[in-house]
Amino acid sequence: MIRQPMEVGAxxxxxxxxxxxxxxxxxxxxxxxxxxxxxTARGQYQLEGTRWHLLAKVFSNMASxxxxxxxxxxxxxxxxxxxxxxxxxxxxxxxxxxxFGAKTxxxxxxxxxxxxxxxARRGDKVTWGMLEESHMIVNxxxxxxxxxxxxxxxLLSTDNRIVLTHPLSPDKTITPPFSAVAQxxxxxxxxxxx
Amino acid sequence: MLESExxxxxxxxxxxxxxxxxxxxxxxxxxxxSGLMDIHNFPVVIYVxxxxxxxx
Numbered sequence: 239m240i241r242q243p244m245e246v247g248a249x250x251x252x253x254x255x256x257x258x259x260x261x262x263x264x265x266x267x268x269x270x271x272x273x274x275x276x277x278t279a280r281g282q283y284q285l286e287g288t289r290w291h292l293l294a295k296v297f298s299n300m301a302s303x304x305x306x307x308x309x310x311x312x313x314x315x316x317x318x319x320x321x322x323x324x325x326x327x328x329x330x331x332x333x334x335x336x337x338f339g340a341k342t343x344x345x346x347x348x349x350x351x352x353x354x355x356x357x358a359r360r361g362d363k364v365t366w367g368m369l370e371e372s373h374m375i376v377n378x379x380x381x382x383x384x385x386x387x388x389x390x391x392x393l394l395s396t397d398n399r400i401v402l403t404h405p406l407s408p409d410k411t412i413t414p415p416f417s418a419v420a421q422x423x424x425x426x427x428x429x430x431x432x
Numbered sequence: 433m434l435e436s437e438x439x440x441x442x443x444x445x446x447x448x449x450x451x452x453x454x455x456x457x458x459x460x461x462x463x464x465x466s467g468l469m470d471i472h473n474f475p476v477v478i479y480v481x482x483x484x485x486x487x488x
Contacts, residue, residue, distance in 0.1 A: 272465045288463035295459050328450070353460035354452070366456075 262294040263303035278308055296366040310347045323379050325350050325432040326402055334400050338373040345377025361385055373398045378414050
């Protein structure tokens with residue numbers, strides 16, 4: 239129910255089904271009513287139509303688009319099977335990125351990285367955009383043990399990484415090592431996950 | 433704006449619509465369900481978008 243509705247309004251019905259062939263860079267795909275079905279060597283997957291459209295526009299290397307997509311799907315399946323992996327809510331991520339104007343996000347695949355980050359990467363590999371070393375958001379739970387080990391020296395020597403973690407567990411095993419000057423800049427007790 | 437403390441700490445599953453057209457958002461939004469209807473260019477108040485799980 240809409241409280242205090244406006245006296246004048248409009249309702250816009252969009253009733254024509256739209257099914258279009260949206261194959262791209264050697265990957266067979268069909269988009270129907272906002273959902274894209276993608277055919278890969280590992281089977282059929284569905285994703286938001288707008289996500290498919292975004293990837294077709296921003297994947298950094300179109301020559302390896304098909305292989306990159308399959309690689310991202312494999313990583314995503316690992317994330318989906320890891321109960322400790324979390325994708326933070328858009329509100330939390332927007333707030334974190336706006337504090338220092340961060341443009342880069344690390345710690346998810348291209349299938350779930352929010353579209354409001356200009357740059358996305360895993361380690362030194364660009365997912366979309368370009369490599370740049372200014373402030374960036376790091377989803378700690380989205381790094382595997384090797385990636386965590388690789389980024390630790392950077393966390394200890396720089397002050398431009400914004401690390402998102404879950405509330406500290408009693409054994410603090412998920413806590414990344416912070417430098418002495420690190421500060422807690424954001425805490426949410428609300429629904430912080432997607 | 434979504435960045436208020438109240439919204440940041442809410443327990444509600446309902447997400448407020450936040451359609452912007454900066455950077456890659458200009459690629460993303462036009463192909464969402466609401467974007468295909470050109471909602472982001474339609475000068476109205478948006479009460480709901482697709483994907484809401486809560487009526488709170």
